Amino acid sequence: MRLLKDCIPIFTVLSDENRHLILKLLLENGEMNVNQITENLHLSRPAVSHHLKIMLAAHAVSVRQTGKERFYALAMKEEVEKMGVLVEVLKFYCPEQTD
Numbered sequence: 001m002r003l004l005k006d007c008i009p010i011f012t013v014l015s016d017e018n019r020h021l022i023l024k025l026l027l028e029n030g031e032m033n034v035n036q037i038t039e040n041l042h043l044s045r046p047a048v049s050h051h052l053k054i055m056l057a058a059h060a061v062s063v064r065q066t067g068k069e070r071f072y073a074l075a076m077k078e079e080v081e082k083m084g085v086l087v088e089v090l091k092f093y094c095p096e097q098t099d
Contacts, residue, residue: 003086009058010079018043019051026061031071
């Protein structure tokens with residue numbers, strides 16, 4: 001159960017279409033600041049900042065500060081590994097269904 005609970009924050013990130021778009025942008029472009037992300041989406045700067053805050057808390061992105069600028073990048077490796085372990089555990093404990 002602990003593993004499932006540990007995966008909830010990343011599931012929250014993955015459950016929102018706007019966060020999908022942010023993840024896609026970061027995947028395609030590497031590091032980006034809030035202005036660069038906002039320019040590529042139909043979202044306001046406060047909305048992008050809100051999503052990034054959720055994503056930071058879930059360890060889906062990392063942030064690097066240079067002066068007043070904050071640059072965001074994908075950082076999901078550990079979270080993806082946790083989800084992989086969760087899938088393996090579920091496969092082990094869930095019986096195969098037969099029709």
